[in-house]
Amino acid sequence: EDQVTQSPEALRLQEGESSSLNCSYTVSGLRGLFWYRQDPGKGPEFLFTLYSAGEEKEKERLKATLTKKESFLHITAPKPEDSATYLCAVQVANDYKLSFGAGTTVTVRA
C-alpha cells in the first residue's frame, strides 16, 4: 500500500532560522511528488512537482529536493508570511490519484 509520511508534525521557527521538512514515501513506481502550501481556511495551493531522484526546484525562500525514498522542503531565512501547513503528495505510475501526507504546520515568529 502506498504511504506518505511527513515530519515533523509542527515546526516553530524564528524569523531567519532556516530549516527543512521531510516527506518520506513508499510507493510502487513514482510518477511525481508534489508539494502544496495550505493557509488556514483555504484550499491547498500548488508549489512544486518533482519527477525523478536528484531533481531540485526553487521558489523564493523554498527549495524542494527528491531522492528515491524521500523529499525535503528547505525553507531558507523564513519570514512570518511563510507560516502555513505544507503538504506532500505522491502520484504513482498508471494512476490518476494523489495520496497526501498529513502535513507539517510551520509557524514563523517575527
Place this chain on the structure above:
Amino acid sequence: NAGVTQTPKFQVLKTGQSMTLQCAQDMNHEYMSWYRQDPGMGLRLIHYSVGAGITDQGEVPNGYNVSRSTTEDFPLRLLSAAPSQTSVYFCASWDHTGELFFGEGSRLTVL
C-alpha cells in the same frame, strides 16, 4: 479566473439528512476529485473522476455518491449524514501534469 468553485462554504446538518456539495471548474480539466480533511489525518480521497460519465472510489467512499454528467461539474452527495462525516471537504481538478487545483473548501458539521 474562477478556477474551482465549491458551494456551500458552510453547512450544518442533522444526523440522517441528505445534501449535495457542489463543485464546478472552468479549466476544462478531465480529472476531478473530492477529498475530506480531518485534523491529523491529511487529505483523504473520497471519489474521483477521469472524465464525464466515469467515476471511481477513493480511499473513503462509504456514505458518499458522485456523478459526472459534464466536464465542468462534479457534485458530492451525502446520502444519510452521520457525525463521522463532520469534516472539511475539498474539490480538486487537474490535467495530465498532475497539478491539482483546489476549491476553497466546504465545512460540514453533522449534529
